Structures are given as C-alpha cells and as structure tokens.
Amino acid sequence: MTSQKKYELYRGMLLIRRFEEKLTELCAGGKVPGMVILCTGQEAVAAGVCGALEKEDVIISNHRSHGHLLAKGADPNLIMAEIYGKSTGYNKGKSGTLHIAAPEVNALCTTTVVGGGIPIVVGTAFAQQYNKSGSVSVCFFGNGAADEGSFHESLNMAALWNLPAIFICENNVYSGAQRMEDHTKVKDIATRAIGYDMPGVVVDGNDAVAVYNATVEARERCLAGEGPTLIECKTYRWRGHGESDHQVYQPKDEIACWMERCPVEKLQKELLDEGFITRQEVLELENEINKAVEESVRFAEDSPWPAPEDALEDIYA
C-alpha cells in the first residue's frame, strides 16, 4: 500500500473516532434523543473495507453504522442532523442513528434487525450480477448476527449463485452482553464459510491495511465471477452496546488492553515512522477533523425539527 492510501485510511479513521467521541460527549450531556450506538475502537474495519470500494459499490450497514457511512463518503452534517432527528438529516428524521440510508453514496440501507441486512445484500449483489454492473455489495454485521438463520441462508445462496458479495463480520467480541464463547462454539466465525464453499478469511480488525488488503482481494474475486467471500475482522468495541450500557460485563483490563491496540494510533505511528507526515501535520489534521465534527453538531443543532405531520409522508412511492 502506498503511504498516500494509508494516509487516506488514517484520515478516515480519525474522522470516525472524533465523530463518535463527540457523540459520547453529546449523549452524556443529554443533547441527543434516543438510543445511540457507537463504533469507537472499530474504525479500521469501516475505513479498510470502504477504502477498497468504489462509489458504485453498495454497502448495507447495521446498528453500529456511523463508521461505515462516514468511510463510504456520507456527509457528517447530514448524519449528525439525522442522529438529532432534524429535518435536514439524511432521512428527514425518520431513521435516526439506527437506520440511516445514504443512497447518494450507495449506503443503501442500515438495518438494526440483527442479521437483517445479510439477505438484502444477496439482493443487491444479484442486481449487480444481473445488470453486469461491475460493482459489488458489502454487508457489515457483527459476531452475534452470525448466529441468525439469515446469515446461513444468505451465504448459501450467495455462494450458490456466485454473487459479487462480501460479507464483513465485524467481530467485536460481544453480542449484546454476551461474550463470543457464550454465544457460539466456534473460535472463528470465518470457519463457517467452509460450510458454503466460499473463502473465509480472518484479519486483524484493528489493522486498516490488513482489512483493506483482504477486501481488495475479495472484491477482485467478486468481479472475476468467483463469488462471495466472508471476512472476519477481529476487533473490539471500546464503548458498550449503546451509550446507555454501563459495560458491567466488559472487564476494565480487557478494554484497556484493546485501547493499547488503537487502530487510529497504529496507522498514525506508521505514517510518522515512514516520514509521510510530521507531528505538526498530525496536529493540523486533527484540528481540521475537529472543526468538521463541530460543524456537523452546529449544523444539526441549528436545523429545524420536522413538522409533526411530516410523519405521514414517505410511506409509499
């Protein structure tokens, strides 16, 4: 990977990190209505995967979506406004943080039914194959979703039809409050790919470069007509399931240990070591990202609420 590409991934991760940290602050201050679920600590998966995609490629996300959306190029202002429930948000306040669709960047659907997006990606990948569009579909889901029947049905059909689909299992150790060993016997979700005769790859989900490389390879397979790939990215969520989760089940030393393996710092260090950026440039970039995040908050807070009767719109096309 070129240093320039690595820098882009770093920059993307930094935006996600600051965006999520800001939301933690806003939630603590009671500024944001409703449930908020963050991907702090998992930035390398979003950045690495989306960094390997083209604009035409489709992503389907889940409840922990902000990183995926930002990495796919969605506008932070419109995401933040949607999280606030404002009329200027991506979906006019109808989706909130949990279901953001940004068709402008082919982030077509965010579904919070665990495992609900996996069958949909079979459909988008089918359409891409049917239309010979030369693009692929990616579904992000967690280790918990891999226990849903939809996961198994979808992998089977996608493999059977050689669909251009990439299944990204973002294994952050927990499924709600359950540790991996309490919800499945397997050590690696990726081994389940064997059951569907597709490649199953395990990568360090805190290494954006490794995630990127695995995605590039999977995408090439898709476009060569060789079918789908399951990529399991081993990572960790620093925050709870949502911001109201007190994380009683997550050992403090475990969190600390994973924070030592910060994906953002890892890439920053590599770029500094390679001499591609200087400390000063890091500070400047952080400053720029902070400003962008603050601007998204200002945009959201200054935006109008939807009119109550707007609830009646957008049901039917």
Next chain:
Amino acid sequence: MQNISMGQAVAQALSEEMRRDPSVFMAGEGIGVGIHDSPLMPTYGLLQEFGPGRVKDTPVSEAVIAGLAVGASVLGLRPVVEVMFFPFFTLASDQIVNHAAKLRYLSGGKSAFPMVVRIKAGAGFGAGCQHSHNLEAWAAHCPGLKVVMPGTAADAKGLLKSAIRDDNPVIFIEDMGLYFFPTPVPEEDYTIPIGVADVKKPGRDVTVVTWSKMLGTAFKAVGPLAKDGIDIEIVDLRTLLPLDKETILNSVRKTGRLVVLHEATRTGGFGGEIAALAAEEAFEALKAPVKRVTAPDIPVPFSPPLEKFYLPDEAQLIQAIKDIVKA
C-alpha cells in the same frame, strides 16, 4: 375473451410483464422445475421461455428469497418472488415486515422497493394448518405494504400487472382454489388499479364485503336469497391495503346492512376492520348489526369433514344475511 384459470392468468401476467420489462425477474422454490408441474400452475412454462437467469429456482430459504427481492428492488430491478404456501410467510416475514415495508420510510422517501411477493393461499387441499393459513390481516397491518387478494382470474391478471409496475412492495395473495377453474379473462394487456374495490353484483338489501375465493361463496348465496326476496350487493375488496373505504361505505349507506365474509379466522381477521369502518363512518346508515362470516378460531384441520367445517360456506352466509334482514 379466453377461458383460463387463475393460475394461467397469473402465468400470463408474469410472462407478458417479463417480455415487456427486462428488469422483471422471478425467484422462488420450484417455480422453474417444480413438484407441482401442471399447465394450470402460475409459473408453468416460464423457465422454458425466460431461462434460468430470470426464473430463479432457489434453495428452501424464505428469508433470503424475500431479502433478495428487497435488495434487488432497491437497485431498480422488479423482482417477483414466491412464497409457496401462506404459513411460510412467517419465515420471510422479517424481510417483508421490517424491511420491505419500512425501508422507504426510513430513507425519508429516497429509496423505492418495487417488488412483488406472490403467496399461494387458501384451505381446502387437505394440506393441514402448516400449509393452509390465511394471514392477510398480518400483512395488511404493515404500513408500507400493499396487499392484494384477487377473487377472479381476470382480476388476478390485471392486478398482478399493476403490482409488478408498482414502485412499492406488493403482497399478492393467490387462492389456490381458483387455480383450476376456467373463467373468462380478457386476452389483451390491461391493468386493474390497486386500491380499488369492485362491486361485483349490485343489490338493494345487504352489502356483502368479501375477497379472494370467498367471492364465489358469496355468489352461491345470491340465488337462494333472491327466492326469499333478498337482493345482496357483493363488494369484492380485491385490495386490502390501501383500503378502498369509499366503495365499502357507499354500498353500506345504500343497503344499510353489512356482512363481511372471509376465509381467515375470526378474531383479529380483516373483517373486524371492515366492521369498524362501517361503525365509525356509516353508523347512521346501519339498520342492523354488522355480521362476520369467517372460519372459526382454530387452525385449519386436516380430515376432510373437519376442513369442510372450517371453511365458511354459503349456508352460513345465507343465515347471517337472513338474521340481519329480519332484525
């Protein structure tokens, strides 16, 4: 005019739409090479005409069949997927209820899901309650869906064409009892609008609101009632969602009496919705209590006399009508 069964009318609509629009494709269990191979079945001959690229036989995976439709439709294809028997709707229901119905709303109107889920329905085949269970009221309880349930072959052809051309998810429910009896169907390309009920027989004394196979049952009551001087008006709902309230209310205001007839079980059935509509909006016109003629609140039993007992028939309808005409 041709005489064909509803299965053939569905096949005709499917093949004509697939010829007309290359974005239409089909998927389902045994829709190409099936275990129910008969020229009367609704997907007969389509694999031969359109090939395996557009007529997709799927694994037995209802959740992903429905998800396939959701994902393919958001990218602009027009999938027509099949749920082999209505009870299997439960297996597909996450994708239909939580996704197909809601994702447009969740997108703030940015995305559209032009998909059709065809469901084979109806009791009377000795298949038992896990193959026979009319759940149209469940589907109709999901804003964002359209729910269509034709009662004639001619309506099925025109409504299915509308469903395929509609930019919303349409649940298209075919009663298999109508697959095997030829009735007149226009040969030309025509559509029938979704959301418009049809007064299949005008009448003076009692409004009978019904849909799907029970339309035939309603017609069986016409002659015997006429002998007693009772003239019924038969309103074929055709679409449950969106509901054509005006046609129902106009009829009830005219006759002053309402009986709802449906095959599905009583409690929580869609008949309750029609009764409530009349009570809320046409109470002043009602000369008698609203009656429902439905299946009892039991699963569809297997044994022939039990299954016959389950299905509402014209005798029950006639009795209900006589009760409220006397009242």
